[in-house]
Structures are given as structure tokens and as C-alpha cells.
Amino acid sequence: MVATVLSAQCTDERVNQVTRSLFPKYPDAASFAEANLTELEEAIRPTGFFRSKARHLHKMGERLVDTYGGEVPATMEDLLTLAGVARKTANVVLSNAFGIHDGIVVDTHVKRVTHRLGLTDSKDPVKIEKELMTILPHEAWHAFPWRLILHGRTVCKARRPLCGECPISNLCPSKGDFD
DNA sequence: ATCCCGAGGG
DNA sequence: CCCTCTGGAT
Numbered sequence: 001m002v003a004t005v006l007s008a009q010c011t012d013e014r015v016n017q018v019t020r021s022l023f024p025k026y027p028d029a030a031s032f033a034e035a036n037l038t039e040l041e042e043a044i045r046p047t048g049f050f051r052s053k054a055r056h057l058h059k060m061g062e063r064l065v066d067t068y069g070g071e072v073p074a075t076m077e078d079l080l081t082l083a084g085v086a087r088k089t090a091n092v093v094l095s096n097a098f099g100i101h102d103g104i105v106v107d108t109h110v111k112r113v114t115h116r117l118g119l120t121d122s123k124d125p126v127k128i129e130k131e132l133m134t135i136l137p138h139e140a141w142h143a144f145p146w147r148l149i150l151h152g153r154t155v156c157k158a159r160r161p162l163c164g165e166c167p168i169s170n171l172c173p174s175k176g177d178f179d
Numbered sequence: 180a181t182c183c184c185g186a187g188g189g
Numbered sequence: 190c191c192c193t194c195t196g197g198a199t
Contacts, residue, residue: 008196048184107195
């Protein structure tokens with residue numbers, strides 16, 4: 001969950017670089033709750049948005065300790081009460097940490113790629129999620145967004161998508177829009 | 180709608 | 190120089 005908060009507007013490589021030293025120093029909810037804010041900011045600085053992310057993680061730690069016994073709750077409703085956690089992050093935690101696939105992760109990649117593929121016309125992530133839930137069989141709800149995220153990072157990139165190397169360009173109404 | 184953040188790529 | 194990078198809160 002912490003790594004997912006840090007991942008906002010940041011490459012995964014940089015998140016991994018930071019968490020390697022961050023997690024040994026902050027191994028549990030209490031350590032974030034008791035953290036010195038400035039120190040925490042410096043520890044996560046390379047991930048960007050470090051002041052707001054540090055504030056979120058600190059408040060998140062406090063609430064996890066005060067309300068949830070230092071454990072991460074396993075429901076959407078509870079997760080949404082945590083600082084720095086909205087629907088996207090909550091779906092990631094539910095799906096990857098708890099194996100609960102009641103929703104579909106809709107991040108910037110899923111949003112962009114589903115638009116280009118013509119799977120949705122909506123700009124609202126919640127509406128996109130609901131539309132995908134009607135299109136996809138439940139067994140696909142977990143894997144689908146991760147496949148799209150990988151595809152979005154490597155091929156269907158935001159700026160200059162590599163349509164010539166895309167294995168599903170035959171399915172894509174946006175093919176050639178970026179030449 | 181805007182702000183938060185800055186390294187790295189084209 | 191402009192844009193992107195696994196968002197969320199105000």
C-alpha cells in the first residue's frame with residue numbers, strides 16, 4: 001500500500017529504489033505513525049510529491065494504529081478512510097494483498113489504453129471501471145488491468161505509442177492516429 | 180480545475 | 190523546450 005501511494009506520477013523503478021531503504025526503516029504502521037515528518041519526506045523525496053506523500057503516509061500510519069490495530073483493513077470502505085488512498089490504490093491493495101477482486105484497477109494506463117481500444121468513451125475512472133466490469137468475465141478482473149498497464153508502459157505509451165510494434169493493433173480503432 | 184514534485188526522455 | 194511518470198486532496 002505504501003509503495004502504491006509512492007507510485008503516483010513516478011516510475012516503478014524509482015519507487016523500488018526508495019522502498020529498498022524505506023521499508024527496513026519503517027517496517028510497520030506504527031513506525032509511520034511515529035515518524036518525523038521531515039525525515040520521512042527526505043526518505044521518499046525521489047518519488048516526487050514528497051511533502052504530500054509523506055503527510056499521507058504519516059496520517060495513514062496513525063489511523064492504521066488508532067483504528068485498525070496496526071493492520072491494513074481489507075474492505076474498500078475502510079481503505080477509503082486512509083489518507084492518500086482513493087479507489088485506484090484501494091483496488092490495488094484489495095487485489096494484490098488480499099486476493100479480493102471485486103473491482104478493477106483503473107489507473108492512467110488502463111484509462112488511456114481502454115480509450116484507444118474503444119472499450120469506453122468515459123473519462124471518469126469509476127465509470128470506466130463499471131463498464132469494464134460489465135464487459136469482462138469475473139475471472140479476468142485481476143489480470144486485465146496489469147496486462148494493460150504493462151502494454152501501456154511498453155507499447156501503447158502516452159506520448160508516442162509504438163503502433164507498428166503493437167500485437168493488438170488489428171483490434172485498435174486508434175491505430176495510426178499518432179503517425 | 181489546480182496543485183503537489185522533479186528526474187529523465189524526446 | 191515540453192512532456193511523462195502505476196493519483197489524491199483541496
